[in-house]
Amino acid sequence: MTATILDGNALAQKLRADFKTRAEALAAKGTRPGLAVILVGEDPASAVYVRNKVAGCEKASFHSEKIVYPTDVAQDVVLAKIAELNADPKIHGILVQLPLPKHFDSDLVLEAIAPEKDVDGFHAENVGALMQGQPRFIPCTPYGVTKFFEEAGVNLKGAEAVVIGRSNIVGKPMAMLLLAQSCTVTVCHSQSKDLAFHTRRADILVAAVGRPRMIGPDWVKPGATVIDVGINRVDDPAAPKGYRVVGDVAFDEVAPKCRAITPVPGGVGPMTITMLLANTLEAAERSAK
Numbered sequence: 223m224t225a226t227i228l229d230g231n232a233l234a235q236k237l238r239a240d241f242k243t244r245a246e247a248l249a250a251k252g253t254r255p256g257l258a259v260i261l262v263g264e265d266p267a268s269a270v271y272v273r274n275k276v277a278g279c280e281k282a283s284f285h286s287e288k289i290v291y292p293t294d295v296a297q298d299v300v301l302a303k304i305a306e307l308n309a310d311p312k313i314h315g316i317l318v319q320l321p322l323p324k325h326f327d328s329d330l331v332l333e334a335i336a337p338e339k340d341v342d343g344f345h346a347e348n349v350g351a352l353m354q355g356q357p358r359f360i361p362c363t364p365y366g367v368t369k370f371f372e373e374a375g376v377n378l379k380g381a382e383a384v385v386i387g388r389s390n391i392v393g394k395p396m397a398m399l400l401l402a403q404s405c406t407v408t409v410c411h412s413q414s415k416d417l418a419f420h421t422r423r424a425d426i427l428v429a430a431v432g433r434p435r436m437i438g439p440d441w442v443k444p445g446a447t448v449i450d451v452g453i454n455r456v457d458d459p460a461a462p463k464g465y466r467v468v469g470d471v472a473f474d475e476v477a478p479k480c481r482a483i484t485p486v487p488g489g490v491g492p493m494t495i496t497m498l499l500a501n502t503l504e505a506a507e508r509s510a511k
């Protein structure tokens with residue numbers, strides 16, 4: 223079987239071109255989509271994510287603001303800034319980069335964001351709306367995965383879908399979205415017994431664990447659509463940086479069995495920031511109405 227390789231860079235580029243056109247049309251009517259990103263501390267990975275988010279906004283003709291605080295900033299200072307951004311008409315989306323330092327109550331901070339500006343979709347009100355099948359903001363990574371299904375014309379109705387991972391940012395919302403598309407959904411996690419029993423039944427397999435190449439070909443049903451969310455660094459002295467990035471799926475061995483599969487890198491990764499732009503644009507379009 224020749225699998226379709228679901229190219230996240232190409233799909234992201236196509237969607238971002240559409241967002242830029244929509245953003246410019248909206249700006250011409252007086253509303254430029256605006257995203258504020260708050261970063262606390264100096265975690266290098268978080269700094270790179272924030273930089274890429276702001277750069278994504280600029281390329282799409284969005285307004286963006288980056289607010290950086292030192293690690294020891296008081297939580298109240300960040301809460302006051304969120305309150306200010308909640309009231310700022312230039313800002314349609316607010317994002318607090320996680321993880322926050324230990325002295326923060328992350329739930330409290332996320333709940334302080336106005337639900338209509340919560341472009342990550344982590345506020346309880348937005349989680350509830352997703353559960354009820356009336357999403358306002360869909361968390362960016364699973365939202366991006368749904369775009370692959372649309373693009374590849376994957377028939378989800380009645381399909382057996384297995385999601386490995388139950389985090390609030392990936393696994394749980396992914397399961398909800400698949401359920402909304404009439405899949406029969408199984409969610410597996412670290413305490414699941416006989417994972418392979420479940421994965422071998424899956425027409426749609428989404429891996430969101432964070433364990434390099436844990437899914438090999440004997441775990442995958444022939445003809446399945448496999449979405450690899452995992453991002454794992456593995457040592458590779460031959461690689462320029464001394465490491466390589468691999469997914470949770472052994473791509474080279476699994477791909478020949480699949481109908482479609484996302485690579486790592488170049489699959490789900492590029493879609494996540496793209497869907498942050500989608501959520502910001504949707505928020506701006508709603509506020510302009």
Ligand code: NAD
Nearest residue numbers: 363387388389392411412430431432451452453490491494
């Ligand atoms: P997490 O650590 O919050 O959740 C991991 C989940 O995997 C947990 O629910 C846990 O129960 C499950 N798990 C752990 N070991 C398992 C095992 N042996 N068998 C079955 N399940 C097991 O992680 P997360 O934030 O959901 O991210 C998951 C992966 O996706 C990570 O590699 C992360 O880097 C990656 N990620 C990628 C993107 C992207 O844009 N591509 C976005 C978010 C996360």
